[in-house]
Amino acid sequence: MTEAANRTLQRGLTILELLSEHPDGLELHEIAKELSLPKSSAHNLMQTLLTLRYVRLTPASRYQLTLKTFEVGAAVVQTTDVTQVLRQYMQQAFADCNETMHCGVLSGKEVLYIDKIESTQSIRMASHVGIRMPLYATAMGKAFLAEMTDDEVRALYPEGTLPPLTDRTIPDVDALLTQLSAIRQRGWAMEDQENAENVSCVGVAILGRDGRPAYALSISAPSFRMTEERLENCGALLRRAKRRIERVLRAL
Amino acid sequence: MTEAANRTLQRGLTILELLSEHPDGLELHEIAKELSLPKSSAHNLMQTLLTLRYVRLTPASRYQLTLKTFEVGAAVVQTTDVTQVLRQYMQQAFADCNETMHCGVLSGKEVLYIDKIESTQSIRMASHVGIRMPLYATAMGKAFLAEMTDDEVRALYPEGTLPPLTDRTIPDVDALLTQLSAIRQRGWAMEDQENAENVSCVGVAILGRDGRPAYALSISAPSFRMTEERLENCGALLRRAKRRIERVLRAL
DNA sequence: TCCCTCCGTTCATAATGATGAACGCCGTTC
DNA sequence: GAACGGCGTTCATCATTATGAACGGAGGGA
Numbered sequence: 001m002t003e004a005a006n007r008t009l010q011r012g013l014t015i016l017e018l019l020s021e022h023p024d025g026l027e028l029h030e031i032a033k034e035l036s037l038p039k040s041s042a043h044n045l046m047q048t049l050l051t052l053r054y055v056r057l058t059p060a061s062r063y064q065l066t067l068k069t070f071e072v073g074a075a076v077v078q079t080t081d082v083t084q085v086l087r088q089y090m091q092q093a094f095a096d097c098n099e100t101m102h103c104g105v106l107s108g109k110e111v112l113y114i115d116k117i118e119s120t121q122s123i124r125m126a127s128h129v130g131i132r133m134p135l136y137a138t139a140m141g142k143a144f145l146a147e148m149t150d151d152e153v154r155a156l157y158p159e160g161t162l163p164p165l166t167d168r169t170i171p172d173v174d175a176l177l178t179q180l181s182a183i184r185q186r187g188w189a190m191e192d193q194e195n196a197e198n199v200s201c202v203g204v205a206i207l208g209r210d211g212r213p214a215y216a217l218s219i220s221a222p223s224f225r226m227t228e229e230r231l232e233n234c235g236a237l238l239r240r241a242k243r244r245i246e247r248v249l250r251a252l
Numbered sequence: 253m254t255e256a257a258n259r260t261l262q263r264g265l266t267i268l269e270l271l272s273e274h275p276d277g278l279e280l281h282e283i284a285k286e287l288s289l290p291k292s293s294a295h296n297l298m299q300t301l302l303t304l305r306y307v308r309l310t311p312a313s314r315y316q317l318t319l320k321t322f323e324v325g326a327a328v329v330q331t332t333d334v335t336q337v338l339r340q341y342m343q344q345a346f347a348d349c350n351e352t353m354h355c356g357v358l359s360g361k362e363v364l365y366i367d368k369i370e371s372t373q374s375i376r377m378a379s380h381v382g383i384r385m386p387l388y389a390t391a392m393g394k395a396f397l398a399e400m401t402d403d404e405v406r407a408l409y410p411e412g413t414l415p416p417l418t419d420r421t422i423p424d425v426d427a428l429l430t431q432l433s434a435i436r437q438r439g440w441a442m443e444d445q446e447n448a449e450n451v452s453c454v455g456v457a458i459l460g461r462d463g464r465p466a467y468a469l470s471i472s473a474p475s476f477r478m479t480e481e482r483l484e485n486c487g488a489l490l491r492r493a494k495r496r497i498e499r500v501l502r503a504l
Numbered sequence: 505t506c507c508c509t510c511c512g513t514t515c516a517t518a519a520t521g522a523t524g525a526a527c528g529c530c531g532t533t534c
Numbered sequence: 535g536a537a538c539g540g541c542g543t544t545c546a547t548c549a550t551t552a553t554g555a556a557c558g559g560a561g562g563g564a
Contacts, residue, residue, distance in 0.1 A: 006300035008260035020327035048258035065328045067500050073322030074503040075272035248319050251326040
């Protein structure tokens with residue numbers, strides 16, 4: 001994505017990534033076009049990937065990934081469990097935002113905080129590992145709720161009103177559902193001082209193999225640091241992490 | 253392993269493969285030493301792999317694979333089933349030997365042939381897809397038997413004698429067990445005109461996730477072409493395929 | 505059938521990566 | 535605490551890779 005030291009390697013790996021998104025394979029010119037490479041350069045790289053057997057050529061002259069990439073990757077997964085997967089992607093996202101991050105699991109009507117990485121900035125969020133928070137007042141929680149149907153959400157809060165934690169806490173289920181709809185659209189949840197003063201959070205939920213929400217990630221920062229732009233960046237960061245983690249979990 | 257067109261890409265991918273065999277990670281100098289690279293070259297490549305996030309640096313300055321390789325590889329597997337996995341590795345092995353290959357499943361006391369690739373040489377084996385053969389008279393079958401205990405094998409043939417298909421067919425269970433022991437040692441089975449005249453085969457069994465023999469691959473050739481050396485080559489080829497397929501199946 | 509286009513391949517040259525030597529850092533030894 | 539050895543990093547120079555242009559073949563339309 002960014003500027004890498006070594007062009008050749010960068011390109012080779014990008015080709016593998018590209019092919020992974022095209023199970024039916026791509027022709028040489030398609031690869032060249034997609035990565036804006038001269039066809040002769042693409043040709044050279046594909047020859048190498050062929051002889052190394054990362055790629056094969058179908059009878060229709062389409063390049064397809066072989067299982068070799070999977071062989072290599074699978075070795076990592078053998079020695080990795082779910083929490084390590086979450087932590088690894090949390091670390092990657094952290095490297096891109098340097099704000100306190102949390103990881104939580106869905107536990108009834110609450111989110112249970114199970115892991116954190118603390119920002120190195122002098123003004124930062126305190127940690128929450130081990131505690132529980134109501135779903136409706138946290139970014140992670142709202143991300144969880146957004147993965148449920150409206151009926152499921154209403155069933156969680158039959159009273160219809162939501163006990164306030166701050167004066168910004170969402171007051172009732174109707175307001176909550178309105179927000180969830182926006183969250184579903186956008187792909188990430190946010191929470192602005194609804195849980196504690198001067199703290200803003202962004203969160204996403206991770207679906208397990210069964211398609212049910214299982215884990216969540218969040219980025220928390222002092223509200224003054226969470227500009228509109230930063231919010232968008234963090235949201236995009238988390239959405240990317242979500243997609244990747246889900247892909248890994250599906251095969252785990 | 254061999255001569256690839258592009259040195260840079262070759263090296264980068266080899267590093268990924270190397271790291272996949274070292275879950276705890278390797279230090280820069282270890283990588284350089286292992287691949288006989290100057291440390292400055294290794295350094296350059298590792299920097300690239302770092303920025304591309306295929307690799308991360310632990311606090312102890314060890315390079316470890318991230319899950320990115322797995323993400324890429326997992327995409328292939330999503331659209332692949334077991335028979336396609338087998339066929340893919342069969343094709344790779346075929347490219348290295350150009351002799352008729354078969355793939356079979358264990359079915360009671362027989363091996364059921366489910367797929368083939370025919371040699372392009374003018375003198376070649378006829379195809380066997382869909383037929384069944386006794387375990388004791390085929391390379392695939394003996395490979396299956398070699399994955400069982402002696403007791404299990406004896407239980408399959410309580411009579412102790414084995415109906416001959418040619419005059420070379422192994423005559424009884426005792427002789428069979430002797431051969432199975434050698435097969436276990438060597439890692440691959442062979443069969444020399446025990447099933448049909450002038451045909452020699454090499455075979456390996458593939459263990460499923462449950463650790464039980466499930467599939468087998470074989471290479472068949474006219475006996476005159478199966479020199480001692482070629483036999484060894486084909487055996488090694490199949491053993492490699494076996495290892496890889498099992499690794500993939502384990503994560504499938 | 506002929507022409508045209510599109511695709512993959514090849515090749516000489518320009519751009520980029522590889523390398524060993526030198527540097528700085530740290531921990532260890534004497 | 536001085537000297538040494540091992541490690542990662544940097545840099546100038548040389549070897550390899552990237553590239554555009556040219557080639558040849560396959561398919562399609564007129």
